[in-house]
Amino acid sequence: MPIKKIAILGSTGSIGLSTLQVVQKLKPSFQIVGLTAYQNIQVLARQIKAFKPKLAAVMDEGLVANLKNMVKGTSTKIRGGQEGVVAVAGESGADLVLSAIVGAAGLKPTLTAIQKGKDIALANKETMVMAGEVVTKAARKSGSKILPVDSEHCAVFQCLVGSAPESIYKILLTASGGPFRNLNRKRFNKITLKQALNHPTWRMGPKITIDSATLMNKGLEVIEAHYLFHVPFGKIDIIIHPESIVHSMVEYIDGSVLAQLGTTDMQIPIQYAMTYPSRQKAPVARLDLTMIRQLNFQKPDRAKFPCVDLAYEAGKKGGTYPAVLNAANEIAVSRFLKGDISFVQIPKIIDKVLAKYRPLTNGTLDGILNADLWARTEARSIY
Amino acid sequence: MPIKKIAILGSTGSIGLSTLQVVQKLKPSFQIVGLTAYQNIQVLARQIKAFKPKLAAVMDEGLVANLKNMVKGTSTKIRGGQEGVVAVAGESGADLVLSAIVGAAGLKPTLTAIQKGKDIALANKETMVMAGEVVTKAARKSGSKILPVDSEHCAVFQCLVGSAPESIYKILLTASGGPFRNLNRKRFNKITLKQALNHPTWRMGPKITIDSATLMNKGLEVIEAHYLFHVPFGKIDIIIHPESIVHSMVEYIDGSVLAQLGTTDMQIPIQYAMTYPSRQKAPVARLDLTMIRQLNFQKPDRAKFPCVDLAYEAGKKGGTYPAVLNAANEIAVSRFLKGDISFVQIPKIIDKVLAKYRPLTNGTLDGILNADLWARTEARSIY
Numbered sequence: 001m002p003i004k005k006i007a008i009l010g011s012t013g014s015i016g017l018s019t020l021q022v023v024q025k026l027k028p029s030f031q032i033v034g035l036t037a038y039q040n041i042q043v044l045a046r047q048i049k050a051f052k053p054k055l056a057a058v059m060d061e062g063l064v065a066n067l068k069n070m071v072k073g074t075s076t077k078i079r080g081g082q083e084g085v086v087a088v089a090g091e092s093g094a095d096l097v098l099s100a101i102v103g104a105a106g107l108k109p110t111l112t113a114i115q116k117g118k119d120i121a122l123a124n125k126e127t128m129v130m131a132g133e134v135v136t137k138a139a140r141k142s143g144s145k146i147l148p149v150d151s152e153h154c155a156v157f158q159c160l161v162g163s164a165p166e167s168i169y170k171i172l173l174t175a176s177g178g179p180f181r182n183l184n185r186k187r188f189n190k191i192t193l194k195q196a197l198n199h200p201t202w203r204m205g206p207k208i209t210i211d212s213a214t215l216m217n218k219g220l221e222v223i224e225a226h227y228l229f230h231v232p233f234g235k236i237d238i239i240i241h242p243e244s245i246v247h248s249m250v251e252y253i254d255g256s257v258l259a260q261l262g263t264t265d266m267q268i269p270i271q272y273a274m275t276y277p278s279r280q281k282a283p284v285a286r287l288d289l290t291m292i293r294q295l296n297f298q299k300p301d302r303a304k305f306p307c308v309d310l311a312y313e314a315g316k317k318g319g320t321y322p323a324v325l326n327a328a329n330e331i332a333v334s335r336f337l338k339g340d341i342s343f344v345q346i347p348k349i350i351d352k353v354l355a356k357y358r359p360l361t362n363g364t365l366d367g368i369l370n371a372d373l374w375a376r377t378e379a380r381s382i383y
Numbered sequence: 384m385p386i387k388k389i390a391i392l393g394s395t396g397s398i399g400l401s402t403l404q405v406v407q408k409l410k411p412s413f414q415i416v417g418l419t420a421y422q423n424i425q426v427l428a429r430q431i432k433a434f435k436p437k438l439a440a441v442m443d444e445g446l447v448a449n450l451k452n453m454v455k456g457t458s459t460k461i462r463g464g465q466e467g468v469v470a471v472a473g474e475s476g477a478d479l480v481l482s483a484i485v486g487a488a489g490l491k492p493t494l495t496a497i498q499k500g501k502d503i504a505l506a507n508k509e510t511m512v513m514a515g516e517v518v519t520k521a522a523r524k525s526g527s528k529i530l531p532v533d534s535e536h537c538a539v540f541q542c543l544v545g546s547a548p549e550s551i552y553k554i555l556l557t558a559s560g561g562p563f564r565n566l567n568r569k570r571f572n573k574i575t576l577k578q579a580l581n582h583p584t585w586r587m588g589p590k591i592t593i594d595s596a597t598l599m600n601k602g603l604e605v606i607e608a609h610y611l612f613h614v615p616f617g618k619i620d621i622i623i624h625p626e627s628i629v630h631s632m633v634e635y636i637d638g639s640v641l642a643q644l645g646t647t648d649m650q651i652p653i654q655y656a657m658t659y660p661s662r663q664k665a666p667v668a669r670l671d672l673t674m675i676r677q678l679n680f681q682k683p684d685r686a687k688f689p690c691v692d693l694a695y696e697a698g699k700k701g702g703t704y705p706a707v708l709n710a711a712n713e714i715a716v717s718r719f720l721k722g723d724i725s726f727v728q729i730p731k732i733i734d735k736v737l738a739k740y741r742p743l744t745n746g747t748l749d750g751i752l753n754a755d756l757w758a759r760t761e762a763r764s765i766y
Contacts, residue, residue, distance in 0.1 A: 158639060158641060159641070161544060161545040161546075162544040162545040162660070163544075163662070164661060164662075167661065167662040169669075172672075239672060239673060240673075246642075249644070251669070251670070252662050253662055253663065253664040253665070254651060254654055254655060254658070254662040254663060254664065254665045254667070255645055255646065255648070255651045255665055255667035255668075255669060255670070256541060256643060256644075256645050256651055256655060256662070257643065257644040257645055257670050258541060258542070258641060258642070258643055258644075259629075259641070259642045259643075259644055260639060260640065260641055260642075261632070261639075261640040261641075261642055262638055262639050262640055263638065265638070267638075268637060268638045268639055271637055272637060272639060275637070277545070278547060278550065279546070279547070279550040279635050279636055279637040279639070280636065280637060281636040281637065282636070282637045282638055284637070284638035285638075286552075286634070286638060287634070287638070287640050289555075289622060289680035290622060290623075290680050290681050290682045292680065293679060293680055293681065294677060294678070294679050294680070295677070295678040295680075296676060296677050297672035297673050297675065297676055297677070297678075298673055298676065299673045
């Protein structure tokens with residue numbers, strides 16, 4: 001296998017760090033040519049020294065001088081701002097761009113990489129949620145392959161290998177159900193931030209951990225799956241599976257169901273996206289079902305978790321609605337993380353923003369970004 | 384899709400009947416051109432009238448005249464004896480031969496079909512167990528594709544689509560554990576025929592139901608998997624899964640596990656073998672994991688079920704040993720079904736026959752058939 005050149009957008013976050021661990025393990029098959037971070041220049045500088053990328057960028061332009069100082073003597077070129085991040089995506093010479101920036105900020109650089117025909121390992125689900133139509137159209141045009149890194153979509157992707165789209169009966173996205181799966185609905189008023197940040201099975205960043213607690217994470221994944229796999233919303237279901245061992249499933253028209261299972265280690269889907277279509281040996285903790293003994297499944301309680309229905313509704317409406325959903329959710333979650341609103345106010349804010357929204361465009365990139373901005377302003381002003 | 388012509392060897396047994404139901408459902412994609420039965424000419428005659436094959440054969444030659452009489456007026460040619468069954472396999476004009484004869488009797492006709500380059504839907508696991516090397520060599524030479532119909536091997540086959548052989552870490556064959564999974568070993572002496580025939584999850588013929596109760600069925604499947612998928616015995620494991628929903632799994636070198644799930648309906652794997660590589664919509668009962676709620680897994684108790692170790696040992700020795708294992712087991716099971724020996728004597732007989740066996744050849748077809756005969760005689764004479 002020739003050396004694959006990789007750029008990581010968001011290399012200091014949870015997924016970025018795991019990706020660098022995979023690169024470390026699979027040396028010399030991979031080479032890092034680009035890295036970006038939002039503000040964490042301490043970690044970024046260490047990564048630059050270790051992996052010697054051609055280009056690196058820090059989103060916060062005020063930190064460019066500091067970063068340059070920290071990596072003096074390396075040959076890495078340092079850039080700043082969104083323009084810098086977009087440059088890493090498009091101009092670092094990567095074969096594969098791992099898109100792991102959290103939230104809407106990942107859209108523009110990811111789309112740039114797609115337009116330049118780079119293959120994408122997509123961990124930034126907002127790209128697909130906000131701009132699924134724009135992104136898939138651009139990928140078709142440039143020939144860019146989009147390889148999902150989300151454990152659920154990576155599972156579906158693996159279950160679909162070699163299958164014709166018309167043979168899909170249903171995509172079944174599994175959800176741990178989060179920390180409040182068994183909590184009585186009446187006690188949702190009293191949920192604390194600490195409780196919400198305590199995910200039962202996965203260790204992840206704070207934003208996605210809250211999204212898991214509200215099940216909005218699964219709602220966003222439904223929209224992502226719709227665009228990634230070109231399957232209508234009526235054929236995408238959510239199934240609660242507290243152990244997070246079955247990462248998702250595909251049910252076929254002949255009654256067969258294929259499932260992908262594994263330990264809750266993001267290095268597995270990250271590596272699959274990196275080595276696809278082949279697989280490479282990895283020193284990961286192996287799944288032993290005889291130790292786990294039991295896998296449980298149940299229907300999601302949509303009354304307890306209104307974010308699921310909100311996501312399906314926005315997804316079915318299409319156009320700029322998913323972007324509005326996503327932006328309202330980002331603001332609501334960041335307000336909850338700051339202690340500004342309560343847990344149950346998260347879906348209420350999103351619901352109010354969606355109800356008030358009147359789309360002006362049918363989903364061009366500018367229209368999407370405007371809708372995103374509008375929804376953020378609205379979501380900040382409620383409560 | 385052009386019409387696929389199908390011959391069924393063993394059309395009046397459990398798998399044969401299910402196959403005809405699938406053909407009925409998927410009309411007009413399939414056409415029956417050949418049918419065979421052992422002795423059940425009542426059912427065979429009805430099938431001949433309904434499906435109008437070109438050729439049909441009854442193994443018991445004494446019944447040929449009767450059968451001819453019963454289907455007078457149809458254009459189906461009737462043959463008898465093994466020669467007749469072999470003729471249906473090779474000369475009925477089939478594109479796909481479904482091999483569903485129970486036991487060693489299926490070997491010769493199946494091998495004939497393979498040598499003639501027919502694709503095989505293989506439900507007769509004895510073909511692979513007895514003559515795995517001969518059969519796979521013949522298939523390579525003729526270009527015949529062997530599509531497994533056993534639910535476990537069909538599951539593995541589906542989990543392997545698009546994968547390189549070197550990416551397999553382990554094949555995990557699931558086993559219900561049979562009716563005696565939770566029975567204390569001390570009470571195995573008292574197992575009755577009725578108890579052994581009461582399989583918890585699958586409805587099957589008597590021979591395979593007893594094999595499920597002793598776990599020899601899984602042992603034979605390990606040997607079958609070894610030859611079908613060219614995987615060493617050290618990479619094939621058995622895992623007890625009482626619900627029989629996960630039909631088997633493949634663990635890959637990167638830590639990913641793919642599993643195939645479905646209801647316990649043999650029409651699903653039969654249809655997959657018939658429509659492969661595509662899938663067709665089927666009016667089957669759909670799997671609903673939220674109704675099943677729980678899937679359990681545990682290690683097999685090899686002390687309680689010595690047939691597992693016997694099968695691994697015979698498989699690893701290779702050559703004619705698997706044929707001896709299989710023949711001794713067939714006789715032991717038929718003696719148990721007749722009330723001649725007890726349940727715990729089944730593995731003891733097989734063990735004694737294997738211990739006494741001294742191979743003369745390294746596995747030509749004649750050598751295999753001689754070893755088979757020798758083992759049968761031995762197995763009849765113990766106890």
